[in-house]
Amino acid sequence: MKARTTTAREALDRRAEEMLHDLKCAGFKMTPQRMAIVRLFARDLGHPTAQDLFERLRPAFPSMSFATVYNTLDTLAQMGLSRTLRLGDAKGGARFDPNPDPHHHAVCDACGAILDLPAPSLLPAKGEALMVRERAPGFTVRAVEHVYRGVCASCHG
């Protein structure tokens, strides 16, 4: 259990460094703020909001601005290293997902938590593809996203 936790943590650490490496290779500068944002974000599987990240970084960077957080998240999204999720209600703002692998989401209506669900791929299943072709002729599907809405365990299932 100890070993397992350590391993998972290490995997996230590797992921963070990988993201930084990709940014660097793409010609982006390695500023302390950017490095801190990417490291914190890549290790957080809880789909943080910009607010979340900002507040957790403020102790280390009291002068940091929201724009810097948004800029970095935008850059990551444009490079395909993260996704922007707007799955909840209008309140609370967008959530950001550092997981680039194909997966779906379960959203808790009560607390707004987002859980990752595995998906073999983001291509539509056979039946889905046929249905789309029939009802939306000419529509080319690039990816499918499933959102499971309900109530999570901690909010009393």
Place this chain on the structure above:
Amino acid sequence: MKARTTTAREALDRRAEEMLHDLKCAGFKMTPQRMAIVRLFARDLGHPTAQDLFERLRPAFPSMSFATVYNTLDTLAQMGLSRTLRLGDAKGGARFDPNPDPHHHAVCDACGAILDLPAPSLLPAKGEALMVRERAPGFTVRAVEHVYRGVCASCHG
């Protein structure tokens, strides 16, 4: 073709009057603004934003306020006569869907158009339910939303 168009149009008209009837039965007042909003909304299968509706109603009701549009849409949603759509990273505010039947959506990445796709129900398929139970223990699924992202026919598929 002429007949078909007329029929489809008539079905939407009926749907509008049905919505108004339901509102009336639930004790809501039939104000001119509310009637106009519901009629315009029920006939629009293009998933309009609040902005869209507001601007198209302004000529007839120059004094109408945004709050009235939002109030009416909220009321419809609470009565289960419409749905509020926040499909992923779409900028530009929520879209509203007057179609109360279970269905999913195809979103065009190029022009932002939203197409309805039929669904037998919004409950998860057998395999989906199992997958959620396994990966998110204790999560109770209330409804599933499938979003098919791609390019629509008019945007050159």
Place this chain on the structure above:
DNA sequence: GTATCTGCAAACCATTTGCTTTCAC
């Protein structure tokens, strides 16, 4: 040295709220 980034503050947009007036019932 220079192009890029950061910090800041103001702008922006969708949405909500409080309060007064109006109107459907």
Place this chain on the structure above:
DNA sequence: GTGAAAGCAAATGGTTTGCAGATAC
């Protein structure tokens, strides 16, 4: 007449923008 609804305007909260100064390269 009465209570619900509309209008209005201002607040809200997340996100974006423009620019001046700082800094990674």
